[in-house]
Amino acid sequence: MATAAASQAAALRWEVEDGVAVLVLDVPGRPVNVLSPELTREFERALERLARREDGVRAAVLLSGKPGVWIAGADIDLFRTLTRPEEAEALSRHAQELMNRLAALPVPLVAAIEGVALGGGLELALACSYRVAADTPKTRLGLPEVQLGLLPGAGGTQRLPRLIGVRSALDLMLTGRQLDPRRASKLGLVDEVVPAPILRRIAVQRARELADGQRAPHLPRERGSPVAWERVPGAVALVLRQARAQVVRQTKGHYPAPLRILEVVGRTWNRPLAEGLREEARAFGALAVTPESRALVHIFFASNRAKEDPPLPPGVRAPTVQRMMVVGAGFMGAGIAAVSAQNGIRVRLKDVNAEALGRGLRTARQLLEAYAQRRRLPRWERTKLFDRLQPTLRYNGLRHAELVVEAVFEDVELKRHVFRELEAAAAPTTVLASNTSTIPIARLAEAVQRPERVIGLHFFSPVERMPLVEVIVPSTAAPAAVALGHRYVKAIGKTPIRVADRPGFYVNRILGPYVQEALLLLESGVPIEAIDAAAVAWGLPVGPITLLDEVGLDVAQKSGEILRQAFGDRGAASDALARLMADGRLGRKNGRGFFRYEAGKRRGVDAEVYRLLGVQPGAAPPTPELQDRLVLPLLNEAVRALEEGVIDSPDVGDIGAVFGFGFPPFRGGPFWHLDQVGLSTVVARLEELTRRFGRRFEPTALLRAKAERGERFYA
Ligand code: 3HC
Numbered sequence: 025m026a027t028a029a030a031s032q033a034a035a036l037r038w039e040v041e042d043g044v045a046v047l048v049l050d051v052p053g054r055p056v057n058v059l060s061p062e063l064t065r066e067f068e069r070a071l072e073r074l075a076r077r078e079d080g081v082r083a084a085v086l087l088s089g090k091p092g093v094w095i096a097g098a099d100i101d102l103f104r105t106l107t108r109p110e111e112a113e114a115l116s117r118h119a120q121e122l123m124n125r126l127a128a129l130p131v132p133l134v135a136a137i138e139g140v141a142l143g144g145g146l147e148l149a150l151a152c153s154y155r156v157a158a159d160t161p162k163t164r165l166g167l168p169e170v171q172l173g174l175l176p177g178a179g180g181t182q183r184l185p186r187l188i189g190v191r192s193a194l195d196l197m198l199t200g201r202q203l204d205p206r207r208a209s210k211l212g213l214v215d216e217v218v219p220a221p222i223l224r225r226i227a228v229q230r231a232r233e234l235a236d237g238q239r240a241p242h243l244p245r246e247r248g249s250p251v252a253w254e255r256v257p258g259a260v261a262l263v264l265r266q267a268r269a270q271v272v273r274q275t276k277g278h279y280p281a282p283l284r285i286l287e288v289v290g291r292t293w294n295r296p297l298a299e300g301l302r303e304e305a306r307a308f309g310a311l312a313v314t315p316e317s318r319a320l321v322h323i324f325f326a327s328n329r330a331k332e333d334p335p336l337p338p339g340v341r342a343p344t345v346q347r348m349m350v351v352g353a354g355f356m357g358a359g360i361a362a363v364s365a366q367n368g369i370r371v372r373l374k375d376v377n378a379e380a381l382g383r384g385l386r387t388a389r390q391l392l393e394a395y396a397q398r399r400r401l402p403r404w405e406r407t408k409l410f411d412r413l414q415p416t417l418r419y420n421g422l423r424h425a426e427l428v429v430e431a432v433f434e435d436v437e438l439k440r441h442v443f444r445e446l447e448a449a450a451a452p453t454t455v456l457a458s459n460t461s462t463i464p465i466a467r468l469a470e471a472v473q474r475p476e477r478v479i480g481l482h483f484f485s486p487v488e489r490m491p492l493v494e495v496i497v498p499s500t501a502a503p504a505a506v507a508l509g510h511r512y513v514k515a516i517g518k519t520p521i522r523v524a525d526r527p528g529f530y531v532n533r534i535l536g537p538y539v540q541e542a543l544l545l546l547e548s549g550v551p552i553e554a555i556d557a558a559a560v561a562w563g564l565p566v567g568p569i570t571l572l573d574e575v576g577l578d579v580a581q582k583s584g585e586i587l588r589q590a591f592g593d594r595g596a597a598s599d600a601l602a603r604l605m606a607d608g609r610l611g612r613k614n615g616r617g618f619f620r621y622e623a624g625k626r627r628g629v630d631a632e633v634y635r636l637l638g639v640q641p642g643a644a645p646p647t648p649e650l651q652d653r654l655v656l657p658l659l660n661e662a663v664r665a666l667e668e669g670v671i672d673s674p675d676v677g678d679i680g681a682v683f684g685f686g687f688p689p690f691r692g693g694p695f696w697h698l699d700q701v702g703l704s705t706v707v708a709r710l711e712e713l714t715r716r717f718g719r720r721f722e723p724t725a726l727l728r729a730k731a732e733r734g735e736r737f738y739a
Pocket of ligand 1: 119
């Protein structure tokens with residue numbers, strides 16, 4: 025065995041081991057390896073050396089020098105500057121050419137994958153002769169381009185179907201789903217899965233075997249599928265038809281990328297590779313400049329910016345959370361405990377009586393069980409996972425916790441009482457956080473002697489699925505406490521947004537006027553189906569009336585009341601919720617709401633609701649008008665939240681809305697969307713609605729001012 029660093033390149037190191045060139049990729053100054061024109065040039069130089077068999081090498085291995093990341097794909101930053109489809113097409117052609125050169129190397133090249141191989145990264149692996157993956161939790165393979173409104177543009181739409189078959193390839197490309205090494209190996213996407221410490225050794229050995237002809241390379245076919253049944257005439261056409269129907273059902277036509285993926289694959293899977301690559305690049309070019317792709321790319325960067333740690337004063341540190349307590353073993357508490365344990369935190373789940381605690385523990389364990397199955401955790405990891413979650417009826421152990429999340433019943437006096445108990449039992453540095461959606465955090469901070477360590481952590485339900493947590497920052501909070509909360513949210517795999525301690529915080533505050541308007545529409549005789557359908561057609565995941573039934577009428581009523589007390593009703597208020605609650609309706613949870621439920625299944629609208637509200641459902645206004653009435657107040661309120669400092673940037677506002685309640689990602693969030701529509705257009709429309717329906721539609725001062733100055737929220 026001999027190792028020699030023959031020379032050093034900026035991003036691609038050339039080492040030689042047993043006649044094999046080991047190329048170690050480590051793009052300097054970047055947190056992850058990304059493909060760019062500069063890197064392509066470096067690759068080309070390395071390929072020339074390989075072709076010359078410099079240092080006597082007979083084969084090569086490509087490794088990453090960055091832990092946890094093999095290659096994260098093309099540099100997404102580059103897409104933001106593209107304005108014309110031809111430019112994007114050229115970028116794709118350029119990337120394809122690199123992959124073609126890799127595939128045509130006269131020596132075998134083994135991809136030794138540890139960490140993520142995504143997008144262009146996986147496409148590069150597809151151009152290699154053989155793929156070995158390390159069996160680590162961070163190793164994941166996928167083509168997430170669709171989530172950016174794109175298609176794989178470095179040969180992925182061509183090489184993947186030719187390597188693993190059309191159906192499996194479409195599944196990966198249409199969902200952007202990432203595979204762990206075992207699943208990837210089942211599909212034939214990787215040839216071997218090995219423990220990380222021996223990845224390099226095995227890869228070098230395989231490279232030698234390939235060079236010596238002792239092992240055959242595993243390459244995509246020149247054309248057609250390697251799966252026998254897919255070569256039966258008509259089989260792929262059927263797969264494509266089914267996939268298309270599913271895409272249309274799921275995206276309701278709002279997203280062009282998946283349809284384009286289907287079109288390109290359908291037309292090219294059985295054609296010569298070069299022809300397919302040309303189609304792919306053309307489609308990539310067209311998609312890269314669509315408003316949908318721009319909005320999705322914006323969300324990618326905005327969510328990274330939202331995740332940036334808040335600045336800390338010099339010398340101040342925020343410890344990471346290793347131990348925590350969750351107080352209150354209800355549905356939310358159990359969810360918070362489970363998600364925290366999944367992410368390596370030792371959690372004590374506390375409640376006041378054994379029965380409630382037992383119920384909460386069961387819920388939390390069910391979540392852990394589902395997680396362990398999904399991840400196919402080996403037995404020893406499962407044991408460790410379940411051990412991390414311990415029940416308790418007392419505050420024992422609290423002294424060692426860095427964080428407590430209180431999730432007891434939503435009652436201010438009860439919460440204040442719990443906070444006093446917590447302060448008495450916890451270490452002086454433990455951060456005390458409340459998971460409340462309606463109670464001002466300041467009221468809880470007042471109850472303790474050291475208010476600087478009190479913050480809010482507003483989780484959304486169901487905790488295990490919702491990606492957002494609002495970190496509520498009362499004026500008394502110490503920067504270190506806020507930083508700890510923010511980092512904790514990231515550590516449990518969610519996106520934090522920091523929000524001021526004002527009524528409704530951010531997400532519920534902007535939903536308020538939207539839901540309110542839906543109720544006013546209903547009271548004016550617009551049928552429930554029409555209201556919901558308008559919102560869904562606009563791209564929201566559910567309509568506002570459905571949302572009310574899901575959230576619970578009582579919860580929505582309480583949240584609405586708080587907003588009304590704080591901000592007034594700006595001219596009109598609906599009391600529909602109170603009237604329906606007086607009839608014992610709480611929504612899905614008690615099987616009675618705006619809709620009828622039978623054995624937990626939702627049936628149609630409950631006509632009784634109209635009678636209770638004293639309205640006769642009639643003709644609905646045109647959909648665009650309904651959409652304006654529902655959505656414009658929400659956008660206006662988001663601007664008001666920015667104006668009042670509830671959020672500190674449009675990025676945070678966009679991420680909060682997209683991750684908090686499913687504001688259509690292809691519209692990029694409220695602020696991005698306002699920019700696309702044009703602020704003066706929105707102001708004019710709001711003014712018209714104000715004239716017709718009242719001052720609740722009045723554009724907020726910041727919106728008006730920016731519109732007058734011809735400004736945007738994003739440069
Ligand atoms: N391009 C540019 N920057 C990227 C990037 C990419 N492909 N992938 C990650 N980054 C940056 C992030 O913006 C972030 O920057 P910051 O520190 O300045 O905020 C930094 O790398 C670290 O990223 P994360 O904070 O997201 O780190 P995580 O460890 O949580 O996740 C990751 C790492 C899994 C790689 C995640 O960043 C990710 O999913 N990246 C995007 C992957 C992707 O979509 N690839 C496809 C690109 S499109 C393509 O390849 C087109 C091709 O077909 C032609």
